[in-house]
Amino acid sequence: MNGSEAKKPxxxxxxxxxxxxxxxxxxxxxxxxxxxxxxxxxxxxxxxxGPAVVLFEVNSINEEKVREFLSPKSELKxxxxxxxxxxxxxxxxxxxxxLKTTVIHPATxxxxxxxxxxxxxxxxxxxEIYNTVTRPYIMDHLSDMQWVDNLLSGKSEADRVIxxxxxxxxxxxxxxxxxxxxxxxxxxxCLAIVEDKEIYSIRDLNQSHLPMLKELRDxxxxxxxxxxxxxxxxxRVYFHYQPAYYRLHIHFAHMRYxxxxxxxxxSVSLLDVIQNIGLDNDYYEKATLCYYIKDGHALSDxxxxxxxxxxx
Numbered sequence: 001m002n003g004s005e006a007k008k009p010x011x012x013x014x015x016x017x018x019x020x021x022x023x024x025x026x027x028x029x030x031x032x033x034x035x036x037x038x039x040x041x042x043x044x045x046x047x048x049x050g051p052a053v054v055l056f057e058v059n060s061i062n063e064e065k066v067r068e069f070l071s072p073k074s075e076l077k078x079x080x081x082x083x084x085x086x087x088x089x090x091x092x093x094x095x096x097x098x099l100k101t102t103v104i105h106p107a108t109x110x111x112x113x114x115x116x117x118x119x120x121x122x123x124x125x126x127x128e129i130y131n132t133v134t135r136p137y138i139m140d141h142l143s144d145m146q147w148v149d150n151l152l153s154g155k156s157e158a159d160r161v162i163x164x165x166x167x168x169x170x171x172x173x174x175x176x177x178x179x180x181x182x183x184x185x186x187x188x189x190c191l192a193i194v195e196d197k198e199i200y201s202i203r204d205l206n207q208s209h210l211p212m213l214k215e216l217r218d219x220x221x222x223x224x225x226x227x228x229x230x231x232x233x234x235x236r237v238y239f240h241y242q243p244a245y246y247r248l249h250i251h252f253a254h255m256r257y258x259x260x261x262x263x264x265x266x267s268v269s270l271l272d273v274i275q276n277i278g279l280d281n282d283y284y285e286k287a288t289l290c291y292y293i294k295d296g297h298a299l300s301d302x303x304x305x306x307x308x309x310x311x312x
Contacts, residue, residue: 016045016052016105023047024054024103031117040115042107050106053115057100060184068096100181110144110298114244118295121309122265126288129308130203137302138200138246145197148247151175152195162190163223170212171195174220174252185228188235188254192220193247200246202239202273203289207281213274220252230254237270242291242299265292 013019023046030040038057075091150156163174172194176182180189221232236253276283293300303309
């Protein structure tokens with residue numbers, strides 16, 4: 001394993017908004033995260049072609065942030081009092097109110113749909129449905145993996161790479177997800193993406209992959225503990241099915257990070273996967289897997305054409 005040399009981030013002026021967020025105008029509010037901390041917006045950037053998706057995220061409050069609130073420049077306005085209970089509206093200094101802002105430009109239709117809040121439907125995917133409907137869909141959607149290849153090769157996001165093991169079959173990269181600012185450990189959210197281009201999801205895993213999965217798990221947990229002082233007892237480690245993109249990747253999220261919380265019908269524990277294929281080499285080839293998929297997703301449309309999504 002070897003580290004990756006960090007690249008300096010581009011200047012704000014080199015970004016699509018040119019360092020001035022007022023060049024972005026909202027055309028649609030796509031939705032927000034379940035905990036209300038992130039708002040997803042769609043719009044246009046002045047002087048730029050194509051739509052943009054911009055995410056506005058409220059930073060978590062930690063001890064350091066609380067100490068910044070306790071400034072003489074903070075203003076308190078009493079809103080309600082009942083016996084020993086006092087409720088104030090606190091206006092802290094401007095420098096404490098920064099928002100994490102993610103700009104995606106140009107935003108593809110797939111990205112826009114990812115953040116758009118739509119009804120979700122439960123799909124019971126049998127092996128037959130996977131082989132006749134889902135897998136052909138996957139094979140038709142492998143061309144938009146360039147950003148994954150750039151990350152794995154070190155061409156992009158090198159400053160966010162935490163661990164790298166290069167091997168065409170057993171290699172992987174552990175990187176900080178863009179949802180995490182790499183400062184607050186309680187919001188820790190990392191992804192381990194494997195190099196093997198022929199492993200699209202947990203459906204492709206069998207006992208031949210056990211050494212890779214176990215080594216990846218142990219090494220990633222060790223480096224997260226070493227660098228960020230977060231033990232494995234405070235981490236959720238899981239896959240998504242269906243995944244957001246078809247290159248096998250594993251989520252490492254802090255227990256206290258609400259956005260990284262596993263969801264029934266979407267998340268599958270790495271431990272469960274290791275145990276299942278350890279007991280049965282063809283477990284995920286034979287299993288019926290249930291998952292939720294949003295209306296408007298390209299796979300949802302494909303399933304719909306085969307009469308596999310029951311609507312109201």
